[in-house]
Amino acid sequence: MKWQAAAVVLIFTTTNSLFAATPDAGVTCSEGSALFIDGKKTVQVAVEIADDAEERARGLMFRKNLPEGQGMLFIYEHPQPVGFWMRNTLIPLDMIFIDQRGEVRHIHPMARPLDETSIPGAAVGDPSPDRLMVLEVAGGEAARLGLRPGMVLAHPRLPQQDAAARCN
Secondary structure: OOOOOOOOOEEEOOOOOOOOOOHHHOEOOOOOEEEEEOOOEEEEEEEEEEOOHHHHHHOOOOOOOOOOOEEEEEEEEEEEOOEEOOOOOOOOEEEEEEOOOOEEEEEEEEEOOOOOOOEEOOOOOOOOOOEEEEEEEEOOHHHHHOOOOOOEEEOOOOOOOOOOOOEO
C-alpha cells in the first residue's frame, strides 16, 4: 500500500454550474480524488484507497504526517454501521463519514492520536447510520477545506445509480 502523490486542486465557484440541479448532469471523477460538492463550491482531495479488510485495518497507522489536501478513502463492500479508533495512529485526524448516496452525514474532527476509544460513524439520532465510505484527512483539514455535513461526494466507486452527484 504505497502513498500515491497527486496534485491537489481547490475549485471555488459562485454558481451552481458545476453541480447541476439534476444528478444526471454528472461531474468528471477519478479514482484518486474525492470531489465534494455543494451548490456553492467544490473541494477536491487527493486520496489513497483502502478497500479491503487488510488496508482498512492498517489505515493511516504509523504515519508521521499527512500533507494538506490529501487523505485516505475507506470503501466498504456495502453500507454498514462503522466505528473507527486511533490505535497506532500518530497524528490527529478528521473523519468524514459518507453514506451510499455520497452524502456527508457526520464529521468527527481532531481524533486524538493513539486513542482507542471507538468513534462512531453516525451522530446520535441519525435515522440512517449506515456508511459506505469514510475519508480521513489531517486534523483540522475538514474545517480548513470547508467540508460539512450535507455536502456530496462524487467518486467513481459510489454506486452511480444511487449517487447524489454522478460521475461522467
